[in-house]
Amino acid sequence: MSFIDTFLNGEQRLFKPNSLTPMQKLALRFVVVGVLYYGLSAIEGMIMRIYEIQPIPGWDSEHFFAIMTAHPFVGIFGSSYSIVFGAFLFLVPFLMKKPLWSIKLGNWSFILITFGTLTFWLTGFINHYAPLYTLYWPLPADFSQFNPLGGAIFILGIALVMVGTLFFVFNIFKTIAYTPEGWEKVPAKAMLASATGFSWKESIFRRKSKRRDNLVSLPVAAIARGSVDTFLNAIIITFTGVLILVYMVAALLGYDLRESAIDALLYKNWFWWGLDLIADGLVLIFVAGTWYLLAMLITGKDLYMARIARLALWVEMIVSWTVWSHHLLADQAQPVVLKIVSGEFVTAFELITQGLAFFITLITLWSARPLKMTNELKFLLGGLLGFGLAVPAGIIQADIGLNRILHNTQWIIGPHVHVAILIGLVMTLYSAIYFLLPILTNGAKLYSQKLANFHFWAHLIGGIGMGAFMGMAGLKGMLRRTIYYEGEFNLYMILAGICGALLILAFLAFLYNIIMTLGVNGLIGIFMPSKLKTKALLPEEE
Amino acid sequence: MVDSNLVLNGQTIAYTLYAIVIILLMAWFSYNITRPGKAGVLSNRLFAILVIFLAVLGVSLHIATSMTIPWVPIDLNRGDITPDKTFEITVADHQFHFPEEKMVARVGEIVLFDVKSEDLTYGFGIFRTDKSMVCQMQVVPGHRNDLMWRFEKPGLYTVRSTEYSGPKGHQMIVKDVLEITE
C-alpha cells in the first residue's frame, strides 16, 4: 500500500467507518475529539513552558494568563471528560449487556462538551478572560481587569460543558436502572443502590452463605460512584457560574453589584468542595475502576480482593466529599479543626484507598503471570506508576507544616498535578484506548508498533521528567502562576521544557499512528451518521 | 534551630528516595510479569498488613511533622502567643502598604504579620535573597490573615504575593522590605 493510500484509507484499508454502529461512532467521536483537545492543551502547556524560560516578545502577561486559564479547562473538560465519557457510555452497556438508555442524549453530551470547550477556549483567546480555574472571589467579577462580555461568553462555554456532563450522568444512571423493551422488569432501586454502594452493609456484614450477589459488576459500580461526584461537581460549577454571570450581566447593564456581598472564604470553601470532587473524587474513582476493568480484561481473571475493592471505591466517594480543606491550609481564617480533620487526616485516607487500588491491580496482574507486554498493559503499568508517584506527593503537601512552604509553588503543579494527570490519568486512558481500538473499529490494525513504543517511552519520561524538574524548582521557591523575568529558575525550566517537548513528540507520534491506522477518510467517516439503525453495540455478524 | 530550608532538604531527600524505590519496583514488576514463574496472590494476612501499613504511614507523617517542624505549634496556637513584634500590612489595588519603609525584627523574636486585603484575594510570602521561600499565607478579603513566624537567620527578606490576583498583580514584589538582625 502506498503512503497516500494508507494516509487516506488507513492501514491495509481495514477500517470501514460504514460498518460502525451508532454506539461505536458515539464512543469514537468522543475519543477523537478528546485526543485533539489533549493536543491543544499540550500545545498551550508548551507555550507556557517556553514563556517560563523566556517571556515571548509581543505576548504580554495578559495573554500568558489567558492561556493558563484555558489550559486546564481544555485538558480536563475538553480532553479527559470527553475520552472518559465516550469510553464509559460504551462500557456500561457493554458490561451490563443491555443497550444505552439514549444514544441521542449521548450525542448531545458530545456536542455540548465539544462546542462548550471551543466556546470558552475561543473567548479566552480573543478576550483574555483570565481568572484561572480557581476563580477566587472576587477576581472573576473584577471588571477593572476583565471585560464582562468576554467573561460572560467564557462562563457560558463552561455552562454548556456542564449541561453535557449532566446529560452523561443521567444517561449512565438511567442505563443502569431502566428496563429495555421486552426485558423482565429490572429492580431499578436495588440496581442504583448496588451501583452507588449504598447497599454495602449487605455485602460486608452478611454471612458469606447468606450474601446475595451484587447486582452490578465492580467496574459499573466504579463508573456509577465516580458519576455521583461528577454530578455534584457539575452542580457546584454551574451554581458558581450563574453567580458570576449575575455580576457580569449587571455590569453590562451598568449596575455595579457589591462584591463584598459574597464572603470570599465561604465561597472558597464551597468552590473547592466542588472542584475537589474532580481531583480527589471522580478522577481517583474512575481511574481505580478502569484499572480493575483493564486488569480483569488483560488477565481474563477475577479481581483479587474484589469485595474490598468495591468497599474502597465507596469509601473513596465518601472521602472525596470531605477532603476539600487541604486546599485551604494556607488560609489563616479557615477553622483549625477543618484543617486538621479534613485537610490532613481524612485526606490521608486517600493513601489507603488509592494504595489499595494500586496493589489490588498489581496483584491481579501478577496472578496471571506470564503476560504479554501489550500496549494496554504497558500503559496501564505507566498509569499505576503515575499515581504511585503523585498520591504521596499530594499527601506530603496536605500537611499543615509542609504546606506553609509548598503551597502555590511549582511542587504542587509539577510532581503532584501534572504527574497525576499526565502519567496517572492520561496513561490509563491511553491503555483503555489501545484496548478498545480494535473493538470500536471492528478490527482496525495499528499502523506501527514502533511508534506506539516511542509514544509510551517519550510520554513516560517526558511526564515524569517535567514533574520532577518543576518540583525541584518549587522546592527552591519557584511559585506557580508566576512569570520570572530574570531567568531565576532557568536551569529547571529549560530541563522541564525539554521534557515538555518530549511530551509533544509523544503526542505527535500517537496522532500520526492513529491517522495512519484509521485514515483521514476513516476519521471523517466517524462523524457522519451511522447507516446502521441499531441500538446494539457491535454490528451483527453476517 | 530548624529553618524552612532544612525541612525542604529533608523532604527532597525523602521523596527522591521514595520516587526511586517506586520506579525501580514498577520496573522490576514490569520485567517479571512477562516471565514465567510462580503466579500467586498475597495471603489475606499480608494484605491486611499492607492496609495497616498504609494507614500508619498516612497518619504518622502528620504526627511527625507536627512534632518536629517548629512553626506548626506556633501557627496552631498563635491566638494565645503574644508576639514580640506586630506588623500591620494592607494590600489594595495590587500594592502592598507596609507600616514602615523597612520592617525590622531580631533573630529568635516572634513576629506577627497581620495582613488585610481591601479588594482581591492575594498571597503574602517571605523570600530569602536567593529567591527561596521562608513562609507564606493566603490573604483573603474580609478576613483576618495573620502569620506568626520566628526567624532563625539574619538578613534581608523580600515580600511578594504568592497568589494570582489577575494579570495586574503578577509583579507584586517588594525587595528587602524586611530585615532580621542578630
Ligand code: HEM
Ligand atoms: C504537554 C503537556 C503539558 C504541559 C507542557 C503543561 C504545562 C503547564 C504549565 C507550564 C503550567 C503552568 C505552571 C505554573 O507556572 O503555574 C501548567 C498548569 C496547569 N496544567 Fe498543564 N501542561 C500539560 C498538560 C496538562 C493537561 C493535559 C492538564 C489537564 C488535563 C493540565 C493541567 C494543568 C493545571 C490544572 C494547571 C494549573 C493552572 C493554574 O495554576 O491555574 N496540564 N501546565
